[in-house]
Amino acid sequence: MIESRVTLNTEVSKDGVLTITISGRLDSTSTGNIWQGVIDALERASSKRVVVDTSEIDYCDGTGIGLLVEIQRRQKKTGSKLEISGLRDEYQKLLDFFDPLEFEESRPEKSRKTNLTEEVGRATFSVWDNIRSQVAFLGELVAALYLAARNPTVVRWKDAFLIAETAGVNAFPIVALISFLIGLIMAFQAAIPMKQFGAEIFVADLIALSTLRELGPLMTAIVMAGRTSSAFAAELGTMKVNEEVDALTTMGLDPVRFLVLTRVIATLFMMPLITIFANLFGILGGSVVLLSMGYPLNTYIDRIIQSADYVDLLGGLLKSLAFGLIVAGIGCSHGLRTRTGASAVGDSTTKAVVSGIIMIILTDGLFSVVYFYLGI
């Protein structure tokens, strides 16, 4: 802090005149030291006449002028006489710029009173608006995918490959680690009670079926929602804030085809591939537990092959395709609906991850029901 010295003297004369003498440097650092003292003196004396002697002020900045305005404001309110004496011309000019009565209230509040009915109405409208824009976005996306299927040259394949690398290949280590640990933990938790019945070898069945059908695709999708969907939302959101999306539109380029299509295609390609690795690492995690219990690797592999078949694997991979569409689609959709400001990008990212995970779980449930009725 810069050292600034200011002194305050207050005196009430016999005839009731309050004299406030301020001397020294009245700036943003020092004014706070005497502000309350001045206000207290004014309130205590409640004099009909106040004289503020400023002749010994060496320097006065905007904050110092603020104190003088506050004195004027209080005196005008009470109708008392005020004399500010000895103020240098340059400060007087600045003081004259402000009408004290303009600052009656410290801060005018926004009239923003709403009742419960209005809030419910607004929230409902917001949900409805959200659903409408999601449906509209889905329509645009399907149209763009249809166009791309009929004419693959409309896709910017170079961008798609780059995105496949950053959003897919680079996600491989984290997906592999999480799948391995989940396989290991699940096998460990299951092996202890199953051992009591001498059924610990069936841990292999548990791991194979749950990983291929459920956990492999689901965990991959959840990691991708946290990693890739949020990245898409942040990237497109920043582009929206920087008016880059508007620039594309005015150039006659459809943002959905230009930005979303490449991301969706890249994610659709990468999701099943990463899911296969997630399955492999989940099963490897389970093998660690059984190997440590003394079973040979061959026995573990045999049980896996006997308990699970290609239908389980392909069923899981089909789900991963749907999850890929959700991860990329929701991330891009929230990115493109970003409002202005830095916090808006954060909002979009959060919404993308939260709604992405909810949609993934709901879709997973839907697949379970469908597979049950199909006897898969």
Place this chain on the structure above:
Amino acid sequence: MNTESETIIHVESLTVAYEDTVVIDNISFEVRKGEVFVILGGSGCGKSTLLKQMIGLYSPAAGRILIDGQDIVSAEGDERLRILRKIGVMYQSSALFGSMALFENVRLPLEEFTNLNSAAMDLIVLMKLKLVGLKGFENHMPSELSGGMQKRAAIARAMVLDPQILFLDEPSAGLDPITSAELDQLIISLAHNLKITFVIVTHELPSIYSIADRVIMLDKRVKKIVADGRPQDLRDKSDNQWVRQFFKREVTSNVS
């Protein structure tokens, strides 16, 4: 306009480079207290870069920048904070905090650096907003303000602690001529009455004629200062043809 000749900023043998690319090559100049000092030059000549060096955001490749006698480049900790309290900056993009209303944006430095009570802070904020013509917009979010209003809000925030030096990066850009002229008047008035020193990067020639006490011109071809003086003198009497053309807005193949 300039009444005192005391130097407040010394730039000594400053060289600015991005990796191996030299943008500004060994320049020196001084800014005097209370002066409205304008940095001028063609696009890409390093004006904004120079400003960012002067406010200590980047370290130069060589040279020193003294603010009120203290080197902002080498200062650290409390010493750096003391120097930063002497300056206020308005960025080209305004850089208002998007998650805060205008009132909170301007109030933030007061909350962090002064011991004023809450009502006093409110009053100071309203006074600053009145100074820049934004009283009545306290509750607006930055995204609800026009580009020109955002700039004025950024000036209010930059000067809320009454710094000795205000750095303004392209203050008039995006403002209509009347608002721009009002802003010029505000700058003149603050320089006059509060003895604030202004360092301004701008292209706006009408503004420069009305506010600048002194102008330096950077030329990206030589990476040096090619002119230094009053704008009227540079326009009419400069030895450098490019400088005269710049001020007269004459288009020739030499003008970059």
